[in-house]
Amino acid sequence: MSRSGAGKPTPNIAAVAQGEESPQVSDATLCGFIGYHMKRAFNVVQADLNQTLKPLGLRMVTYSALVLIVDNPGLRQSQLAAALDVERANLVVIVDELERRDLISRDRVPSDRRAYALNPTPAGRHLYERALEAVRGHEARMLNGMEEETKQVVIRAMSRIRRGSEGGSRGG
Amino acid sequence: MSRSGAGKPTPNIAAVAQGEESPQVSDATLCGFIGYHMKRAFNVVQADLNQTLKPLGLRMVTYSALVLIVDNPGLRQSQLAAALDVERANLVVIVDELERRDLISRDRVPSDRRAYALNPTPAGRHLYERALEAVRGHEARMLNGMEEETKQVVIRAMSRIRRGSEGGSRGG
DNA sequence: ATATAACTGTTGTTCTTTATAACTAATAAT
DNA sequence: ATTATTAGTTATAAAGAACAACAGTTATAT
Numbered sequence: 001m002s003r004s005g006a007g008k009p010t011p012n013i014a015a016v017a018q019g020e021e022s023p024q025v026s027d028a029t030l031c032g033f034i035g036y037h038m039k040r041a042f043n044v045v046q047a048d049l050n051q052t053l054k055p056l057g058l059r060m061v062t063y064s065a066l067v068l069i070v071d072n073p074g075l076r077q078s079q080l081a082a083a084l085d086v087e088r089a090n091l092v093v094i095v096d097e098l099e100r101r102d103l104i105s106r107d108r109v110p111s112d113r114r115a116y117a118l119n120p121t122p123a124g125r126h127l128y129e130r131a132l133e134a135v136r137g138h139e140a141r142m143l144n145g146m147e148e149e150t151k152q153v154v155i156r157a158m159s160r161i162r163r164g165s166e167g168g169s170r171g172g
Numbered sequence: 173m174s175r176s177g178a179g180k181p182t183p184n185i186a187a188v189a190q191g192e193e194s195p196q197v198s199d200a201t202l203c204g205f206i207g208y209h210m211k212r213a214f215n216v217v218q219a220d221l222n223q224t225l226k227p228l229g230l231r232m233v234t235y236s237a238l239v240l241i242v243d244n245p246g247l248r249q250s251q252l253a254a255a256l257d258v259e260r261a262n263l264v265v266i267v268d269e270l271e272r273r274d275l276i277s278r279d280r281v282p283s284d285r286r287a288y289a290l291n292p293t294p295a296g297r298h299l300y301e302r303a304l305e306a307v308r309g310h311e312a313r314m315l316n317g318m319e320e321e322t323k324q325v326v327i328r329a330m331s332r333i334r335r336g337s338e339g340g341s342r343g344g
Numbered sequence: 345a346t347a348t349a350a351c352t353g354t355t356g357t358t359c360t361t362t363a364t365a366a367c368t369a370a371t372a373a374t
Numbered sequence: 375a376t377t378a379t380t381a382g383t384t385a386t387a388a389a390g391a392a393c394a395a396c397a398g399t400t401a402t403a404t
Contacts, residue, residue: 025244025255029304030236033311034323035217037330042214043257044334045207061361064202072197078381083197085215090362092383114370114381132201139205144336150329151206157318157326158209162216164316233390250352262391264354286352286399 045142052138056131057101061086063131065094066120069104070128074117076109103127217314224310228303229273233258235303237266238292241276242300246289248281275299 030036046060053063061084068083069075081091095118098104103124106116120128143151202208218232225235233256240255241247253263267290270276275296278288292300315323 025240025247025251027240027243027255029239029243033307034315034327034330035214035221035311036236037327037334038210038214038217040257041330041333042207042210044336045210049207064208067201068197068199071199071201075197076381079197083199085212087363088382089364089384095382112371112381116382135205139207142333142336143206144332146329146332150325153322153325154329155206155209157322158206158213160316160318161213161314162209164216164314248352258390259392260353261355261393267353284352284400288353 048142049135049138052134053131056127056134058127058131062094062097063135065091066098066103066124066128066131069098069118070120070125073119074109076115077118078115080118098124220314221307221310224306225303228299228306230299230303234266234269235307237263238270238275238296238300238303241270241290242292242297245291246281248287249290250287252290270296 027036049060053059056063058066064084065080068080072079077091077095078088080095081088084091086094095104095106099106101123102121105119105121107119109115109117199208221232225231228235230238236256237252240252244251249263249267250260252267253260256263258266267276267278271278273295274293277291277293279291281287281289
């Protein structure tokens with residue numbers, strides 16, 4: 001999960017050696033690509049986020065799912081799968097996990113007896129608040145006082161890259 | 173590997189439905205976090221990059237490994253593992269793959285008979301050039317005419333996030 | 345010199361994630 | 375009514391990443 005030693009007791013000897021003792025390995029070519037920087041940065045973010053969520057018993061994907069369910073009560077599993085960009089089949093275990101912990105409930109919808117409406121329980125809403133607070137701290141730690149304007153530029157750039165793969169006739 | 177339909181013959185029905193037919197699922201809360209935008213954007217980049225490299229018989233990690241070996245001939249596997257941020261054990265199969273395709277060679281180093289010096293073959297250097305050209309096209313496609321200044325801001329922000337997890341006494 | 349520790353590459357195993365196919369039940373379409 | 379499509383589920387396989395343990399080699403300590 002994490003190679004950055006965010007919460008590890010054992011320091012990564014190889015990483016220390018690479019960073020401070022034998023810095024002769026050049027990644028200059030890869031540094032010419034924005035995707036390389038995105039990957040390296042995202043690895044750090046992901047590792048820290050998972051460490052942040054671990055005390056709450058959440059992973060990145062279960063956290064995202066909980067947020068979307070609280071923000072969109074009555075959501076169907078298909079919609080959630082599409083929003084999370086995971087296969088419906090793989091979403092089942094995620095929803096199972098949230099349901100087993102009584103964070104959400106699967107409620108049958110009368111109009112369509114195939115579908116489940118996903119709704120947060122009071123415990124789910126409570127954990128949602130706690131998780132949100134924790135993730136806000138995580139982001140503040142990651143950004144570490146980055147200027148608001150810079151943040152906005154990054155967000156716009158990321159959105160543009162993401163939407164570039166779609167039709168692209170819709171303005172944002 | 174890819175859910176964005178970058179090179180798939182079958183259009184993702186769920187994605188279309190989510191994007192154009194039932195846009196009622198709100199991710200406003202998650203959109204408040206830069207990490208969310210990074211993940212979504214990186215998913216798109218990764219999918220397109222893998223599609224780009226597939227005709228060359230490369231994956232993201234084998235491509236990165238090849239680039240680092242060409243740029244740092246004589247590299248040891250430990251160093252490569254540290255640079256790629258993968259376990260030494262897991263790097264073995266990656267190097268195996270590159271060696272089996274005669275893109276690199278494992279040369280024993282006289283001064284330390286434990287270690288292998290990784291060197292690119294002529295075929296490796298040739299594929300390196302081809303891959304680099306393909307990835308340049310991929311990046312141009314992803315960025316799609318993004319202003320140079322914006323790119324630099326993003327790169328600096330990503331570098332800052334990444335280095336924030338280290339000691340942080342070194343300026344860049 | 346010898347014993348001990350540390351390092352390099354390797355193998356094997358396990359866990360997790362992701363993708364795929366197939367299935368049941370329910371709705372929609374012809 | 376028959377057929378096709380959709381929602382959720384199950385099972386399985388493929389791929390990645392984490393971890394432990396090992397042989398061979400080098401470094402260190404006694």
